[in-house]
Amino acid sequence: MKPKGSNAGKIRKAAILSCLLLCSVLLGGCWDRREVNDVAFVMGTGLDKEGDQYRVTMQIALPGQLGSSGSTGGGGGTRGNKSYYLESKIGPSFRGASAEEQRGVSRTLNFSHRRVLLFGEALAREGISKMMDVLARIPQNRLSSLVVITKGASLDVLQADAPIEQYPAEMVRELNFSYMKNPRSIKLLMNSILMEGMDPAVPVMSLVKNGPATIKDKKTNIQVDGLAVFRKDRLTGMIDNHLSRFLLLGMGQAKETEIFIPPPKGSGYLSVHLIENNVQIKPYIRGNDIRMTVQLNCNGNVREDETTFDISNGGNLKWLEQQVAQEIKKELGEAVRLIQQKYHSDVLGLGRAIIMSRPDEWKRIKPQWEQLYPKVEVVIDPIVHIENIGAVTKPFGIKKEQVQNE
Amino acid sequence: MKKVHFPKLPRLPWSRRTIRAADRKTQNTNALKGLPEPPWLEQPLRSSLENNLTALRDIFKDCSDIVYRELMISPERKGMLAYVEGTVKSEDLQDHILRPFILGMMLKDPEVNGTLDPLDETRISMSQTKTMDQWKMVSAAILDGNAALFVDGTPRAYIFSAKGGVRRGVEEPQTEAVIRGPREGFTETIRVNTALLRFKLKTSKLKMHSMTMGTETQTSVVLTYIEGIIDPKLVEDVKKRLSDIKIDGVLETGYIEELIEDHPFSPFPEMEYTERPDTVTAQLLEGRFAIFVDGTPFALIGPVTMWQMMQASEDYYERFFISNVVRWIRFLFLILALYLPALYVAVTTYHQDMLPTTLILSIAAARETIPFPALVEALIMEISFEALREAGIRLPKTVGQAVSILGALVIGQASVQAGIVSAPIVIVVSLTGIASFTIPRFNFAITIRLLRFPIMLMAGVFGLFGIIIATTLIATHLTKLTSFGVPYMSGYSPYNHNDQKDIVVRAPWWKMIKRPSWIGNDNNKREKEKMNGSPATEEGW
Numbered sequence: 001m002k003p004k005g006s007n008a009g010k011i012r013k014a015a016i017l018s019c020l021l022l023c024s025v026l027l028g029g030c031w032d033r034r035e036v037n038d039v040a041f042v043m044g045t046g047l048d049k050e051g052d053q054y055r056v057t058m059q060i061a062l063p064g065q066l067g068s069s070g071s072t073g074g075g076g077g078t079r080g081n082k083s084y085y086l087e088s089k090i091g092p093s094f095r096g097a098s099a100e101e102q103r104g105v106s107r108t109l110n111f112s113h114r115r116v117l118l119f120g121e122a123l124a125r126e127g128i129s130k131m132m133d134v135l136a137r138i139p140q141n142r143l144s145s146l147v148v149i150t151k152g153a154s155l156d157v158l159q160a161d162a163p164i165e166q167y168p169a170e171m172v173r174e175l176n177f178s179y180m181k182n183p184r185s186i187k188l189l190m191n192s193i194l195m196e197g198m199d200p201a202v203p204v205m206s207l208v209k210n211g212p213a214t215i216k217d218k219k220t221n222i223q224v225d226g227l228a229v230f231r232k233d234r235l236t237g238m239i240d241n242h243l244s245r246f247l248l249l250g251m252g253q254a255k256e257t258e259i260f261i262p263p264p265k266g267s268g269y270l271s272v273h274l275i276e277n278n279v280q281i282k283p284y285i286r287g288n289d290i291r292m293t294v295q296l297n298c299n300g301n302v303r304e305d306e307t308t309f310d311i312s313n314g315g316n317l318k319w320l321e322q323q324v325a326q327e328i329k330k331e332l333g334e335a336v337r338l339i340q341q342k343y344h345s346d347v348l349g350l351g352r353a354i355i356m357s358r359p360d361e362w363k364r365i366k367p368q369w370e371q372l373y374p375k376v377e378v379v380i381d382p383i384v385h386i387e388n389i390g391a392v393t394k395p396f397g398i399k400k401e402q403v404q405n406e
Numbered sequence: 407m408k409k410v411h412f413p414k415l416p417r418l419p420w421s422r423r424t425i426r427a428a429d430r431k432t433q434n435t436n437a438l439k440g441l442p443e444p445p446w447l448e449q450p451l452r453s454s455l456e457n458n459l460t461a462l463r464d465i466f467k468d469c470s471d472i473v474y475r476e477l478m479i480s481p482e483r484k485g486m487l488a489y490v491e492g493t494v495k496s497e498d499l500q501d502h503i504l505r506p507f508i509l510g511m512m513l514k515d516p517e518v519n520g521t522l523d524p525l526d527e528t529r530i531s532m533s534q535t536k537t538m539d540q541w542k543m544v545s546a547a548i549l550d551g552n553a554a555l556f557v558d559g560t561p562r563a564y565i566f567s568a569k570g571g572v573r574r575g576v577e578e579p580q581t582e583a584v585i586r587g588p589r590e591g592f593t594e595t596i597r598v599n600t601a602l603l604r605f606k607l608k609t610s611k612l613k614m615h616s617m618t619m620g621t622e623t624q625t626s627v628v629l630t631y632i633e634g635i636i637d638p639k640l641v642e643d644v645k646k647r648l649s650d651i652k653i654d655g656v657l658e659t660g661y662i663e664e665l666i667e668d669h670p671f672s673p674f675p676e677m678e679y680t681e682r683p684d685t686v687t688a689q690l691l692e693g694r695f696a697i698f699v700d701g702t703p704f705a706l707i708g709p710v711t712m713w714q715m716m717q718a719s720e721d722y723y724e725r726f727f728i729s730n731v732v733r734w735i736r737f738l739f740l741i742l743a744l745y746l747p748a749l750y751v752a753v754t755t756y757h758q759d760m761l762p763t764t765l766i767l768s769i770a771a772a773r774e775t776i777p778f779p780a781l782v783e784a785l786i787m788e789i790s791f792e793a794l795r796e797a798g799i800r801l802p803k804t805v806g807q808a809v810s811i812l813g814a815l816v817i818g819q820a821s822v823q824a825g826i827v828s829a830p831i832v833i834v835v836s837l838t839g840i841a842s843f844t845i846p847r848f849n850f851a852i853t854i855r856l857l858r859f860p861i862m863l864m865a866g867v868f869g870l871f872g873i874i875i876a877t878t879l880i881a882t883h884l885t886k887l888t889s890f891g892v893p894y895m896s897g898y899s900p901y902n903h904n905d906q907k908d909i910v911v912r913a914p915w916w917k918m919i920k921r922p923s924w925i926g927n928d929n930n931k932r933e934k935e936k937m938n939g940s941p942a943t944e945e946g947w
Contacts, residue, residue, distance in 0.1 A: 025867055032869075035779055036754045036770045041763075063771035112759035113766065140759060166767075 040107035043084060044169025046154030047131060048120035050090055056097035057088040057155045059169050060105065061113075066166065084167050086159055095134045111138075115173040116146045117186065118154035118205075124228065124235035129193060135186050143187040146176045149228040149235060151206035160207055161219040171222050172205060179203050179224050180253045193233050197351020197362070197369070200230045201251065204238050229345035237343035239335060246331040247339070250294055250348050250380070252279035259300075261323045263309035265404055270311070271304035272324050272386065281353040285361050288372060292350055294336075296328065296382040302389040305396075310403045312393035321384045328382040340374045350376055440621035440654070447542050455484055455558035462488060462556075465545050472548070477507055485557045493551035495570030502532050503555065503566060534567035546624065576602070579681035579703075581848060586723045591681040596626050596700035602683040603630065607690065611635075617648060619662075619699075623655040627662070630686075631695040634929055635921070640709070640890060644695055659699050659706040668888050673857060675849040676889040678707040678714060685719050691932070693925035709890035711924075713897060713909045715850035716740065726914040733912055736844050743841035743854050747784045748865035748873050750834045754780040756869030772828040781866030783827050787835045788862070791817055792855065795839075896924045 046057040065083040087105060091097025102109050117135075119128055135141045150157045162168040176183035184192075184202045192200040204225040209218065227244035228235050239247055248254040254277055260269040276299040284291040302311060302320075311317050339345045346352075351369055355362045365372060394403055446461040459474070466472045471491045479485040487503060538544050538554075544563045548554050551571065555564040576598065579591030592599045600614055615629040629648060631641055647666040656662060659679055667676040680686060681703050686696045689707045697706040716736055721729040754773065758766055776783060794813040801809055817835060821827045838858065845851035857880065864872030887894035897905035902923040907913035916937050921930045 025864075033755050033779075034758070035773075036758055036766070037773050037776065039758055039770070041758075041767065041770065043763075061767055061770075063767050064774040066767065066771040110758060113763040115763065 034108055038107055039110045040105055041113045042109055042111050043114065043167045044116045044118065044158060044172065045111075045114060046118040046120065046150070046158045047094065047123055048153045048155060049123040049126060053090045053092055054094060054097050054123075055088060055090050055153075055155065056094060056101060057086055057158055058098075058101055058109070059084050059086055059158050059167060060109075061167060082161075084169075086155075088155060094131045098134075110140065112140045112142055114142065114145045115167075115169045116148055116176070118148050118150050118157055118172070120150055120154040121152060121235065124149050124230075127233045128235075129233040132186065132190055136190075143190075144185050146173055146183050146185050147189045147202050148172055148176065149202050149204050149238075151204055151225055151238075156207050157205055157222055159220075160222050162222055163219050164221075168222060175205065175222065175224055176203060178255060180248065181255055182253060193230070195352065196366075197346065197353075197355050198349040199232065199345045199347050201247070201345075201347040202228045202230070204228045227347075229339055229343050229347050231343065231345045236345050237338075239338065243331060243335040243338065246328060247335040247347070249274070249277055249296060249298070249328060250279060250332050250336065252277065258303065259324050259327050261320060261327060263307035263404075264319075266308050268307035269304070270302065270307060270309065270320060272300045272320070272384075273303040274298045274300040274324075274384075276300075281348065281350065283350070283354045283357060285354070285358060285365075288365075288368070290354075290365070290372060290375075291377045291379065292353065294332070294348070294378060294380045296332075296380070298324075298328070298382060298384045299387050300324070300384060301387060308395055308398055308402050308404050310394050311389055317386055317389070321386050324384040324386075325382040328384070329380045332380050332382075333378070336378050336380070340376065340378070344370075344374065346373060348378075350378070447545060449541055451539050451541060451544065451556075451561045451563060453559050453561045455486060455556055458556050458563075459486060461541060465541065466548075475504070477504060479507060479557055480510075483558050485555060487553055487555050488548055489553040489568070490548060490551065493571040494553055494568040498532070498568040498570070499553055499566070502568075503553070532566045532568065536565045536567075537562045538565055539563070549624065573598075574703075582680060582682050582685070582719070582846075584718075584720045584723070587719055588682070588684050590683060592683065592698075592703040592705060594701050594703055596628060596698050599683075599698050599703070599705065600628055600630070603686060603696075606683055606687045607632070612690070615645065619648075619651055620653055620655040623657070625656040626700045627656065628698040629695060630690070630698065632690045632693075635691065635693045635925065636695060637693065637925055641695065643890065644697075644708070648697070656699060658702045659697065659704050662697060662699065663706055668890065672883065672887055673853050674712075674884070674887060674894065675715070675847070675853060676708070676710060676887070676894075678710045678847060679704045679849065680707060681705075682719060688719065688722065689714075692921050709888075709892040709924075710894075711889070711892065711896045711922075712850075712884065712894050715847040716845065717908075717912075718846035721912050722915075726912055729912045733910070736846070737910065739841035739844040740854065743838050743845070743851075744858050744861065745873065746834050746838050746841070747788055747831075747858060748861040748876075750831065751780045751784050751862055752865040752869045752873055755866065769828070769830050772830050775825045776828050777826070779866075780831075781862065783831050784834070784862055784866075785859075787817060787821075787827055787831050788838070788859070791835050791839055892924045896922070 041061040041063075042058045043061050044059040046055075046059075048055040048057070062083050062085060087101055089097050089100040089104065091100045098109070119131075135145075136143065157172070158168055160168040160171070162171040165171040165174065173183075180203065182188060184200065189200050189202065192198045204227060205222055206225050207220050208223050209215075210221050224241070225238070226241045227239045227247055229237055229239060245254065245257050249257055254274065257274040257277075259272045259274065261272065262269055278297045280295040282293045282295065284293070305311060309316065311320055336348065339347055350373070351362075354365065394400075444465055444467075446465055449461075452458055452461075462474070473487075473489055473491050475487040477485050477487060485507070487499065489499070536547075538547060539562045544554055544565070547563075547565045551567075551569040553566045553568050555566065557564070573595050574593050576590050576593055578589045582591075590602060592602060604612065609632070611633045613631055613633050617627050617629070619625050619627050627648065629641075629644060644666070648662070651662065651665050653661065653665070663675075663677045663679075664670065669676060678689070686705050686707065690696060694707050694709060697708075699706075716733065718736075721733060724732070753760055754769060761769070773780070778786070794809065794817065797809050798806060798813075818832060822829050822832060842851050842855045845854060861873060861876040864876040866872070868875065885893070885895050885899045893899060896902070897909045904920050905923050907918050908922070915933075919931060919933055919935055921932050923930070
């Protein structure tokens with residue numbers, strides 16, 4: 001008899017054990033294996049309303065057309081082939097249309113790299129809340145996708161040429177980043193929809209041509225058209241490009257704002273570029289009489305002086321700062337009137353300001369806030385500080401005698 | 407309370423299989439006898455030269471390299487000198503043995519003629535001489551490169567140490583080049599090696615314990631250590647393990663390494679080998695031992711920790727600021743060497759969500775026309791890289807260049823252009839290749855290189871979870887591993903604060919006051935605490 005635990009026994013045990021391990025590995029493994037060339041990456045999705053049903057348009061990346069080395073057959077984007085294609089289907093719901101879509105695509109649709117979610121104007125006016133469930137329920141639908149409202153159908157924007165980026169969706173995303181400080185991702189948008197005393201605002205984009213009809217190389221492009229303001233989850237109106245810049249200042253979301261000021265004498269404009277702004281909203285409540293002070297602290301640079309006005313002396317600069325403040329006060333005031341009275345959309349978060357500073361008052365105000373909001377008196381109080389007037393101090397192309405300096 | 411008895415778990419074959427003295431008792435019962443020897447060998451020498459010559463010719467039958475030189479000791483006495491051609495310095499024999507006798511005969515010096523003992527100090531001017539009267543010893547001495555002089559009428563042989571023969575000189579180490587540091591490396595001659603060590607450690611505390619191994623090769627092996635620094639129990643243990651080796655031949659330190667290590671089934675090396683005397687010296691000063699084997703330029707060092715495998719001798723010669731950064735790069739690339747292909751496989755087959763969009767699109771673009779799954783692609787490339795490396799070592803230098811050109815084509819552009827593998831995997835393979843060469847200890851680098859294959863398979867089967875499982879298994883094994891009783895991860899597991907000065911960071915010399923903690927010795931301080939260079943002194947900074 002061999003002693004227990006002899007060498008042969010040990011080896012047999014080891015063999016059995018490794019067989020079992022191998023079985024578990026080979027049987028259990030690989031079941032969700034998806035090679036990267038069996039996956040279709042959705043770069044952007046457009047949602048539109050068509051009758052009772054939803055039209056979902058997906059922009060699917062064609063990596064083979066990217067012209068990266070290794071894609072031997074393709075030859076790359078230089079051939080003029082688009083690096084994406086659109087797949088558009090109708091379904092009873094967002095997910096329903098997406099499932100429909102999968103039936104026409106041989107690769108597994110992957111939504112984890114979706115850059116943007118576009119809502120057509122018509123759909124957004126009916127409300128976007130119910131679309132949001134699927135986005136949060138399936139983790140692959142990243143909440144970091146950016147939300148944009150399109151003028152007209154979102155389908156059109158998605159089929160832009162957008163030659164500057166690889167995909168139009170990428171362009172929409174980049175435009176978002178240059179437009180707002182914190183672009184509205186699904187997460188931020190849902191936050192402001194669900195938050196009391198705050199309504200969401202989302203950039204509006206549309207399809208444009210890259211120049212007048214006479215331009216030879218015709219391409220379609222995407223541009224920002226302004227700001228869509230919501231009431232709860234419904235789109236109520238669109239602020240045009242000019243006013244939306246000031247509205248963004250008021251929201252503390254402005255990224256690059258240029259303000260043009262005419263000089264006291266003569267023609268032309270002085271351009272002031274605001275690089276930094278902080279907003280503080282302070283409510284004053286007496287019964288149902290609510291006043292708000294919107295305090296803005298802006299820092300800026302002078303970008304252009306095509307007038308004869310000399311800004312190199314302190315007094316003149318002060319005058320310019322005041323003019324900029326006046327301009328902000330006037331234009332932002334108009335934008336605020338628009339959202340208060342016409343669109344009933346609290347994108348500045350006036351209600352939020354009350355909740356933050358006077359939670360007790362809010363309890364009382366809350367039931368009638370809908371009626372009170374348009375009547376709130378908003379005082380805009382901007383302070384502008386010009387930090388830098390550029391490399392030249394006096395107007396550059398003008399003789400010394402003609403420069404006005406008072 | 408009823409006591410619960412757990413069933414005894416079967417011992418896994420790769421669990422601790424320390425070769426202990428108790429285990430070895432069973433081995434000793436079937437002790438190695440060696441080959442059958444001629445009957446002469448057990449007998450003493452005779453006084454008649456004729457008889458001795460017959461015995462000698464019988465022992466060394468068909469050994470054409472044995473030289474028998476007959477000579478006259480005195481007019482009445484004949485003598486004979488026997489040695490192995492090539493292993494002795496024939497000039498020494500001519501000058502110091504043959505010439506004195508021949509001159510003595512010519513001069514007819516009465517004193518010379520009357521002398522019986524050729525070992526008379528006035529005659530033989532050799533430095534090491536011995537007399538032997540047993541054939542066994544005489545034959546061993548001749549084979550060891552000595553010359554034996556037999557004299558008619560004396561039942562003894564006079565052994566002159568005239569060891570010589572052509573061996574390689576001291577050269578720059580081939581495997582461990584440095585920018586800054588000594589350029590001498592060990593040679594195949596054990597006495598040269600011990601002398602190189604003695605040049606560096608001029609202390610009587612440096613002990614050299616000699617022994618002979620191999621029933622046929624009779625290889626001399628030297629165990630060396632510094633008494634007072636090393637743990638005496640460790641020395642005892644190593645001596646025991648070494649003396650238990652019974653084998654026909656020892657050609658390299660690798661034989662000994664495999665026969666004395668704690669865990670024969672571990673993929674990780676439990677001893678370090680080096681060609682550099684300065685490395686050996688530094689390790690001896692940290693309480694380790696070294697083993698020299700005649701016939702190989704490598705010295706074995708033990709016990710080791712994993713961190714030691716990541717340390718190059720230059721770390722200690724270059725300024726600490728620089729060696730720290732270099733060491734961190736090494737650690738970073740250690741991780742890359744182990745995980746990069748596995749990560750590539752896991753990410754491209756399971757976790758496309760994880761990469762930045764533009765990166766995954768470039769990978770997708772490159773993989774668009776590739777016929778293989780990522781795992782197969784990675785295996786093809788990694789295995790061909792390993793083959794290329796192996797071929798590069800084996801090939802004669804004259805054709806070596808052809809291999810590197812072919813390899814660059816196969817692993818590089820051509821296979822990408824043919825659409826067999828994608829460009830990213832070429833980058834991954836080259837990066838892992840570079841990464842594995844940043845590991846200073848080659849035996850550790852091989853282990854890392856081979857371990858990345860199971861990790862790759864796990865990644866191909868389970869994705870990132872597989873990588874985590876593999877990492878857990880490796881980490882468990884590493885924490886359990888010991889080298890001569892010293893935990894492999896010493897410093898981190900078990901944790902020791904003082905040891906941190908030479909693991910991930912290399913503290914400045916004025917800060918590394920103590921030797922590693924695992925020595926288990928009170929004598930662990932290696933330098934004065936506040937020296938001129940240290941910022942603790944007033945004039946410091």
